Amino acid sequence: MVESRLTQPVGTLEPKAERVAFHNARRLGSHVLMTNETGEHAVLSQKDYGRYLAGKIADDDPLAKELVSKEFFRHQLDFQNMAELSAAKNLLEWKGPSVHTVVVTLRCNFKCLYCHASVVDPTRVDKDMSVETAKKTVDLIFESRNPTLMIEFQGGEPLLNWPVIKFIVGYARKKNAQAKRILNFGLISNFSLLEDQHIEFAAQNGVSFCTSLDGPSGVHNKNRVYLGGNTHAQVVANLKKIQDRRKAGLKLDAPNAICTVTRASLPFHREIVDQLVELGIERVQLGPLDPVGFARKSWPQIGITSAEFVEFYAKSLDYLIALNRKGVKAYEKMALIFLIRILEGGHWRFPNADAVCRLAYNHDGSVYTGEDARLLANEGDPFFRIGDVSTSSLPDLLDHPTVRASLFASNLASQPQCSQCAYNPYCSVLPVYNYETQGSLWGQMPSNGWCEKMMGIFDVLFERLQDPASRTVLESWLEYKNR
Ligand code: SF4
Numbered sequence: 001m002v003e004s005r006l007t008q009p010v011g012t013l014e015p016k017a018e019r020v021a022f023h024n025a026r027r028l029g030s031h032v033l034m035t036n037e038t039g040e041h042a043v044l045s046q047k048d049y050g051r052y053l054a055g056k057i058a059d060d061d062p063l064a065k066e067l068v069s070k071e072f073f074r075h076q077l078d079f080q081n082m083a084e085l086s087a088a089k090n091l092l093e094w095k096g097p098s099v100h101t102v103v104v105t106l107r108c109n110f111k112c113l114y115c116h117a118s119v120v121d122p123t124r125v126d127k128d129m130s131v132e133t134a135k136k137t138v139d140l141i142f143e144s145r146n147p148t149l150m151i152e153f154q155g156g157e158p159l160l161n162w163p164v165i166k167f168i169v170g171y172a173r174k175k176n177a178q179a180k181r182i183l184n185f186g187l188i189s190n191f192s193l194l195e196d197q198h199i200e201f202a203a204q205n206g207v208s209f210c211t212s213l214d215g216p217s218g219v220h221n222k223n224r225v226y227l228g229g230n231t232h233a234q235v236v237a238n239l240k241k242i243q244d245r246r247k248a249g250l251k252l253d254a255p256n257a258i259c260t261v262t263r264a265s266l267p268f269h270r271e272i273v274d275q276l277v278e279l280g281i282e283r284v285q286l287g288p289l290d291p292v293g294f295a296r297k298s299w300p301q302i303g304i305t306s307a308e309f310v311e312f313y314a315k316s317l318d319y320l321i322a323l324n325r326k327g328v329k330a331y332e333k334m335a336l337i338f339l340i341r342i343l344e345g346g347h348w349r350f351p352n353a354d355a356v357c358r359l360a361y362n363h364d365g366s367v368y369t370g371e372d373a374r375l376l377a378n379e380g381d382p383f384f385r386i387g388d389v390s391t392s393s394l395p396d397l398l399d400h401p402t403v404r405a406s407l408f409a410s411n412l413a414s415q416p417q418c419s420q421c422a423y424n425p426y427c428s429v430l431p432v433y434n435y436e437t438q439g440s441l442w443g444q445m446p447s448n449g450w451c452e453k454m455m456g457i458f459d460v461l462f463e464r465l466q467d468p469a470s471r472t473v474l475e476s477w478l479e480y481k482n483r
Contacts (some may be wrong), residue, residue, distance in 0.1 A: 019055040021074040026422035028462055038085040039345045039425040040070035043466065085345070096144030096394065099358035101152045101371050102137055102168065104129045105161040106363055106378070110190050110231065112212075119156050128161045129363040136389040137361045138172050142179055143394035149176075152186040154371070156363075159193040169205050186210055191238040192231065199245060199252070208253035209242060211235055213279075214260055215272035222264045236279065243280045254483075258285045261312055262302040269316040277323065277330050282480070285333040286316055288453055292372055292436045296379075306449045310456030317460060324473040331477040338461055339474055340481055341426040354410075354432065355386070355403045365389040367397055369406055372432040384432060406431040409441035417445035423458040 023036045032049040035041045044052060044063070051057050052072075057064055059076075068076045087093070106127035108119035120127050129137075141149060151172060153165050169185055176183045185207040187198075202209060214220040217232035235257075242255045257279070259265070259272055276284050288309045291299045304312075320332055354370035361367055365388045368374040373384030386392070386400035397403070409431045412418035418429065433450050434443025445451040464470040 021072050024422040033422050035422045035425050038071050095146040097359050098146040098148050099150045100141045101154055101360040103154050103363050104158050104164045105156040107160045108156040129164050131167050133365040134164050134168050140389050142175050148182040150184045154188050159189050191235050194238045203250050203252040210256040213257040215275050219264045239279045256283050257281050258287050260287050260289055262289050263304050273319050282330050283333050284330050306452035314460045321470050321473045331480050336477050427454050
């Protein structure tokens, strides 16, 4: 059970209803953060916040201009502006799922301690996706009207079913000659089987690589067990090879690496960041390990509390900011996603990406509301299975009762604690996580580990945004948003 971290009540004065617009607030050190339904935020000193609540900020007060433009003055609300911002945030412009995770095999040659994938032995070719299923999967993906489609290959180790990856890329490109979408491919691999032919194909077909690198060898090899040798050495060698080929002129996206944060990571925030940066990885991705799927079984061995993750995250972020100030070019992925929401506003009110933004397709053609949902099914609970590529259309999938229930559960306006939380314009809740850890799609945020993590990360980000030097670095990361 994690400690509840309810939004703290701030201010003691009665609001003057005629001047104070609806907002949520949270104390940030000596200041108060205010946010509202349009996603705007303002940070006031406690004294100014008291004046605001008392209705004592006059229209010609230096603060008034900011509060009016951000829709915090009830008597000067711009309803046209609010309606437009609200429409964009309520899925009115939604065109269908964009990210499609295709699991081309459950086979894997690794036995990672936290592997969510419930993998099978490399000899089990019966757990490969067939070309026939792959074709139906691509047909279903193209039913989405989203102008941008990302097909992401996962496993198991996807390179074990390389022919089907090649087929999907070729068939999708052929379909796209007519559909004319922005079509991207990503391949998430442990890199142990990466060969020159894969790199050449990726360069010719616009496939980007992403791998797992948990830090220096001591941390990485502890988490990622491979009977065939030293996994750290292989990943590092292949990342270097890809970077060298790019430097030599090969047109290939920069490779990405995900660091999964476990108990073994906690003492090594500097070494982990250094390892990624030294390999030319600009997108540092610090992923919290969640007690979902297979990781739940190994949780006593490698799990960490939400507070431990937030502390690790804060130290890593500060170190990365310090490196940036010395000229290093790198950013943290989760921070960038949240900074876009905080500083530029783009975020939906149904923020959970599952089903709305992404779908996951298992090797056998069954379709899930997202990757965590599929992993849960691999552990024996198919609750989030919403159809299959042979018999379901996209409207069938999206109209599935589980999708509708998940959408309701992830609407922060109807989550009791979230509706009063200052971070709700930027945050999300995860029905699959709630279901797995608390036994219902809705969960209970006061004791929810995900909520505690999110609240801690937003605290860290908003505090760093108050410091001018850190803010300059964080704002500069917005340049990476379209890469
Ligand atoms: S899940 Fe996010 S929005 Fe909801 S209470 Fe927690 S931090 Fe706030």
